[in-house]
Amino acid sequence: MPTQTVKPRKLRLIAATVTLAILGAAGYTVAVAITPLKTQHPVLQDEAETIITGDASTIETAVLAQAQPAGISLLTQDTITITPSETAAAATGADLKAQLSHELGIDFGTATDSDTGAGEGRDGGEAAGARADTIHTREHSSSWVNNENQHSIASITKVITALVGLEALAANGHTLESFGSYAVTADTLQITAESALLNGSVVDVAEGTTLTGTQLLQLMMLPSANNFAIAYSRWIFGSDAAFLAQAQQWLAAKGLSSTVIVDAAGRSPENRSTVRDLLRLGELAMLDPQLAAIVAQPSADIPGFGTVYNTNTVLQQGLASGVKTGTLDSFNLLTATWATLPDQAGAMWNGAALPHAARAVLGDESLAGQSGDGGSAQGEAAATAEGEILPAQQRLERRVLIVAVVLGRADAAARHSDSVTLLSTAGAAVVNAQTELVPASQSWAYRYSGAGDEFRAHSDNPQPITAPLLPGESARVTAKVAGEGGSATVEWPSGSTLQLPLRLDGSVPEPDLLWRLTHPAEVFSN
Numbered sequence: 001m002p003t004q005t006v007k008p009r010k011l012r013l014i015a016a017t018v019t020l021a022i023l024g025a026a027g028y029t030v031a032v033a034i035t036p037l038k039t040q041h042p043v044l045q046d047e048a049e050t051i052i053t054g055d056a057s058t059i060e061t062a063v064l065a066q067a068q069p070a071g072i073s074l075l076t077q078d079t080i081t082i083t084p085s086e087t088a089a090a091a092t093g094a095d096l097k098a099q100l101s102h103e104l105g106i107d108f109g110t111a112t113d114s115d116t117g118a119g120e121g122r123d124g125g126e127a128a129g130a131r132a133d134t135i136h137t138r139e140h141s142s143s144w145v146n147n148e149n150q151h152s153i154a155s156i157t158k159v160i161t162a163l164v165g166l167e168a169l170a171a172n173g174h175t176l177e178s179f180g181s182y183a184v185t186a187d188t189l190q191i192t193a194e195s196a197l198l199n200g201s202v203v204d205v206a207e208g209t210t211l212t213g214t215q216l217l218q219l220m221m222l223p224s225a226n227n228f229a230i231a232y233s234r235w236i237f238g239s240d241a242a243f244l245a246q247a248q249q250w251l252a253a254k255g256l257s258s259t260v261i262v263d264a265a266g267r268s269p270e271n272r273s274t275v276r277d278l279l280r281l282g283e284l285a286m287l288d289p290q291l292a293a294i295v296a297q298p299s300a301d302i303p304g305f306g307t308v309y310n311t312n313t314v315l316q317q318g319l320a321s322g323v324k325t326g327t328l329d330s331f332n333l334l335t336a337t338w339a340t341l342p343d344q345a346g347a348m349w350n351g352a353a354l355p356h357a358a359r360a361v362l363g364d365e366s367l368a369g370q371s372g373d374g375g376s377a378q379g380e381a382a383a384t385a386e387g388e389i390l391p392a393q394q395r396l397e398r399r400v401l402i403v404a405v406v407l408g409r410a411d412a413a414a415r416h417s418d419s420v421t422l423l424s425t426a427g428a429a430v431v432n433a434q435t436e437l438v439p440a441s442q443s444w445a446y447r448y449s450g451a452g453d454e455f456r457a458h459s460d461n462p463q464p465i466t467a468p469l470l471p472g473e474s475a476r477v478t479a480k481v482a483g484e485g486g487s488a489t490v491e492w493p494s495g496s497t498l499q500l501p502l503r504l505d506g507s508v509p510e511p512d513l514l515w516r517l518t519h520p521a522e523v524f525s526n
Helices: 008-034 057-064 093-104 154-171 186-197 213-221 226-237 240-253 275-287 289-295 356-362 376-385 412-431 513-518
Strands: 042-044 049-053 070-084 133-145 299-302 306-309 322-327 331-340 392-409 434-438 443-448 451-459 465-468 474-482 485-491 497-504
Touching (some): 042 474, 057 070, 070 412, 133 275, 213 289, 226 240, 275 289, 275 322, 275 392, 331 412, 434 474
Antiparallel strands (some): 070 392, 299 306, 434 465, 474 485
């Protein structure tokens, strides 16, 4: 086999190529080694955003365990009361609101204000010129049902009748009392006779009796008198047809699209609705101050009638604040009660010794006294020493309306016991809603843009930050790092936010030669 030889010219070419490659590699190595890098930035490796959701499992289980139609809703009202400190008392309401909007992270643009006069100063006394603004920031409702079908609602219809009438009076500048009195006439006696023939609940009445509008509602809502439900609707609207026309418009406006009524008293089985619609109806009833006050009464003394009693046995036992029974061929109950969550100035922070920067962001003097730093005077001094002015005291109150519906029960005892079960389950879920949002010194992993080791960023809260997080609600924790620091932002369901500083535990690393060699774009991007 002949031997192959490489010509000297080709050998020289190969040697030159290898030499140039070596020189190029050496030059590249030197270049990436000595080229200054851009300032490195920390980059989070862990999930930057966490959503924490309130536990609804106990409510869902309780509702689904009911053999007949049932449901629960939780409506949360968030009310923030702001009292300017003496240093901010001279500020106009608009200026203060703009300042707080920025510092609290709350959009006050759609809020409704009410001037409640002089507010309390930082020492508990009245601050001259201070004004307390009550700002309703948010209303949120969640519901759980086990049935979406329409069912006969019987006398729960009277809740609709009452609300439609009250809204019509208000639209014409009237209240129950300013509209005048109701005189019992022959027409009332005829209504009573007709209702009795239909085996409806009635309260006997004597011609010539005069009633106020409130007494009409009491007779209609407490003993569930059909004759006075019809009398009430005709008193306001003039006729059954006029009332029903207005009721249909009202139902559509309130989004109760699965509800149909054909009379004011609920005498017909064609008065029908769904559990979900009835939960919302219960909320509307309890949010109307006139109706809520009446349905919360166990009894009422009415001249000419004596004492009338509320048919709601759950209310009679002090377990609810309303709303209405309904009975035709089965037993129904729409019931509700209020719960107030703890003072958020304490509950949100759970006694945590928050850093002064966090308190200053919130702008809340009341937190200074809870921080464990020696009292509000020292807390304010420390905060203002950092150049911050605490402009106002802020109190966030969260009220929760619990509404329960049971339909189609076989008897009054089942209606009562099932309603109590649902209310107590929802009440326990509210009481136990305290949820940890940020563990003490929670950490997130990060690296610098120039590679290097993984480090940890720690939130600056020595104790956990907690809040009542109701079923159906969510809170958000967002972390970010920048420069030599960072922050974790906590956003509550109410819309208010807290910003915690992050401490980065690693110094900026110097990328090694291997990283420089394998990341030319980053090296030469200056």
